[in-house]
Amino acid sequence: MTENILQNKYPEARKLAESLQKKGISDQRVIAAIAAIPRHEFIDESLREYAYLDRPLPIEKGQTISQPYTVAYQSELLQLKQGEKVLEIGTGSGYQAAVLCEMDAEVYSIERFQELYRTAKETLNKLSYHPHLFFGDGYEGLPNEAPFDKILITAAPEKVPEKLKQQLKIGGWMVVPLGGRQGQKMMVIKRVSENKFTETEHGDFIFVPMQEGTEE
Known part of the structure; x- marks a missing residue:
């Protein structure tokens, strides 16, 4: 473990990070980010005792804060370089955005539920993270901010949104859980040229469905 992990001020987060490393997460920047973030701040106080277990938890609007292993796994698949411009689809609690900020990405994040966006x-402001947050339809992406080095989708579309593919830089890639309600495959979609994309598969997961439009 790196020195900054051992010295971080959230011992429960450090233990969580260590457990994820034992489960196979090898990117030390991901491990350090998990160790540095107080996950309990992103959930309801009534769930505080579960905050540092490796499990998803409910948040408002019938959504979830993803299992820490899933957050770490998706983050690792991004293979982020310092300063890369990342679009996150589905801000949710804000926890994944905080992880990306800790990894020194320039983070843009869209949330379709206005209540979740505000919360x-x-x-994130309270914890001194300052990603660019937007209330809007994730299927539309952020064309005015594109192109992006990486795109991370934290809900499950049944097929890859074409508008998001077009917002990737050539040489960039998207991490997305693809499939229906019964479960999804984690996919990495790489843009290798203007009109050519490649796909690789990275295991089975279960996410909430990705929905179109916005809600209060």
Whole structure:
């Protein structure tokens, strides 16, 4: 473990990070990010005792804060370089955005539920994370901010949104859980040229469905 992990001020987060490393997460920047972030700040106080277990937890609007292993796994698949411009689809609690900020990415994140957008913004500001947050339809992406080095989707579309593919830089890639309600395959979609994309598969997961439009 790196020195900054051992010295971080959230011992429960450090233990969580160590457990994820034992489960196979090898990117030390991901491990350090998990160790540095107080996950309990992103969930309801009534669930505090479960905050550092490796399990998803409910948040408002019938959504979830993903299992820490899933957050770490998706983050590792991004293979982020310092300063890369990342679009996250589905801000949710804001926890994944905080991980990306800890990894020194320039983070843009869209949330379709206005209540979640507001809550995540308050939590992230409180913790001194300052991603670019937007209330909007994730299927539309952020064409005015494109192109992006990486795109991370934290809900499951049944097929890859074409508008998001077009917002990737050539040489960039998207991490997305693809499939229906019964379960999804984690996919990495790479843009190798203007009109050519490649796909690789990285295991089975279960996410909430990705929905179109916005809600209060």
